[in-house]
Amino acid sequence: MPYFDTASAAPLHPVARQALQASLDEGWADPARLYREGRRARLLLDAAREAAAEAVGCRADELVFTPSGTHAVHTGVAGVLAGRRRAGSRLVVSAVEHSSVLHAAQAHESAGGRVTEVPVDRYGAVTAAGYAEALSPSTALACLQSANHEVGTVQPVAEVAVVCAEAGVPLLVDAAQSLPWGPVEGAWSVLAASAHKWGGPPGVGLLAVRKGVRFSPRHPADERESGRSPGFTNLPAIVAAAASLRAVRAEADAEAARLRILVDRIRRRVVRLVPDVEVVGHPELRLPHLVTFSCLYVDGEILLHELDRAGYSVSSGSSCTSSTLTPSHVLRAMGVLSEGNVRVSLPLGTTAEEVNGFLEVLPGAVSGVRERLGVTEPVPAGVAAGSAPESLELDALGLRCPQPVIELAAAIGRVPVGGTVTVVSDDEVARLDIPAWCGMRGHAYLGEAEREAGTAYTVRRLV
């Protein structure tokens, strides 16, 4: 049963399992104690720190273990903001950071700080120029992911690091998605990562803070981990995390080359196999194991259920799969279609057969969902003639994604080329998906207008 959601959590690596077993016997005691069990634990901890620091590309005394990648990000962001509060209170983040970074930014804003979001292009990539523009003399910290967790786009970290260094602003890199594949290039200042993304056990994050970066922990004092990560050391998991990082790195290049071929296959075939699909994320500058696409006229949650029933575990950034009923902030920032969104992230060792199996199942799953939603083939252009009205208005109030777009697609043929259709919707997703649909179908999106109930989105038929 193929599991294709390793960007969320990777199954435990065999090396991690082995190391965990061994350190359950050797590493349960308090490494701060002086007796033999404590000394043994200390040796294991020191060795794990050395191994992790080598993989990250920093000194061992710059790296601490945290209880999760989220803790590493929260601690790193808060620690630099506090350490540099004399420089200013501005935090610069990209619009497509992981929620842990954006939540830390929200907490900073709630406490009176200021946040600037750097926009991304349609591929989800920032530019160094975008950061240069956002940085100001009062910027305390800039954050940028090494690669995006939803669409796999690799960010220009080294270039952004140069821009940050010129401005005298430290750069925190969330390396959660890329660290298994290699160290982060460029002169970053702070780095955060998460072991369960590379087949380590959950319960371990990494936080590296370069010497010279002003850092002032915000949590209550604690002697462990240089005062940067309170709580009893989760040593067996730390040992397993470090061992598996080393093991994953040893096979990273070969495995990346292999998985890139499988992902390319998905990228190429999915647009041939499934009508009305958009592959999102950068076509070349991307993680080797991850591909994301969105399907018009499809409810993401139903599609995930269908794929799950067929034996494939994937995830989605569609609004209907989130508890808040809003599409992923990444897809929104990119301005791409969010309905029927599917993220496939292949674990190490994924076979071509597994990927082929997925590609066999996918078209039927998508068309099955469309049938259930009453979607027939898009009405061909030009059937409306003569007495067709120049403009139409559709009341889509109360309808949830993907229904407003389905209604629009069904109606567009009822106006002549040059005519307009206006969709009145109170579903937040319409703001993203109606313009995306226009782009995909070759129509012009004319803009939105607030109504007493909902928002009116107007589209001009062009083809």
Place this chain on the structure above:
Amino acid sequence: MPYFDTASAAPLHPVARQALQASLDEGWADPARLYREGRRARLLLDAAREAAAEAVGCRADELVFTPSGTHAVHTGVAGVLAGRRRAGSRLVVSAVEHSSVLHAAQAHESAGGRVTEVPVDRYGAVTAAGYAEALSPSTALACLQSANHEVGTVQPVAEVAVVCAEAGVPLLVDAAQSLPWGPVEGAWSVLAASAHKWGGPPGVGLLAVRKGVRFSPRHPADERESGRSPGFTNLPAIVAAAASLRAVRAEADAEAARLRILVDRIRRRVVRLVPDVEVVGHPELRLPHLVTFSCLYVDGEILLHELDRAGYSVSSGSSCTSSTLTPSHVLRAMGVLSEGNVRVSLPLGTTAEEVNGFLEVLPGAVSGVRERLGVTEPVPAGVAAGSAPESLELDALGLRCPQPVIELAAAIGRVPVGGTVTVVSDDEVARLDIPAWCGMRGHAYLGEAEREAGTAYTVRRLV
């Protein structure tokens, strides 16, 4: 090789190991995901929460898992203080709380809050009257441990809970040391605990917040664990923690009765086997598996090394075993001897033979340390007569514990009964250990006076 420091960390329980193994296969995925691996993880998480809540004595939806007991305490304290900031900013804690509570209190003070410490008696116990006196209309939260981690004294939680309820103040109980032995009695509001104290793996704490307690998390937002514990769920460890808590509870009564006999044996024999020793902590109201004593004229760190060499792992609250060179705040708050301090905490399954072996080794270890420090048997009273000076002053500046007390013991015989000896010392520990020595030897402690260099401690010889 007997390990007698289970109050610091307990070796992994066999049931925890089994559960951990199983859940490494079944529980590595994200329990928030809808596919089968996620649903399986969610089932495991729900079952673990039910089991832990039953052991704690709360509703499952009142309990969240944190990355450690320290995180549970920090989150619990900060969350209630923020939730009740309209009531006031005062935090009431006992003087002998675990450092995680005291550090949270310090953080509160640094942020402008106010903290009141409730004193303890010579056994380390608070009274409900002490809490009643400390509570005020502006008290946001009171904290009390269920039992002390250094001396084993059980606190009157149920009585203090009544006093808090009358004052309308929530009570947070740090149950880290007692939870393996049974649920905390009384109407507590918030409870924190740590799995590695009961043979669960590290990386898991419990935080229970009763319905109706105003609680406002202070960390950045996160959907997991009811918004009270950010970061990816450490599910295998959580499953193991819940399973071992249940297993430990099943044998708790029988094991407590058995270990209590062994601890009683240590309490009784240590004072017969080792001269000049003081057993500290409450003689009856105490944890079943823990006993603490202090040895006059002994360097705690050297003693720990001697015991370690003999195969026994114990811990100490002596100043020389701490990085700050101050004795444990618990011993200080109790006003008992801190030099040569030894805490013995027996793991489940400790045998009588292991305890007998320790009692065989201990007297030689103590006398060996005393010999190395040049301590002969205390000078018998009355040898000084006729020409002895009425008062003596000893310059002990620069000497570290236990030397000032050794100097005092060697000098007391040089003044007649009724005469005084003044020790001038710049070792912080003298303030605690000189009065304690007086109590043990039957002399009168007359008080201290600041000197240009150090402090003068004066003792009147009575016997």
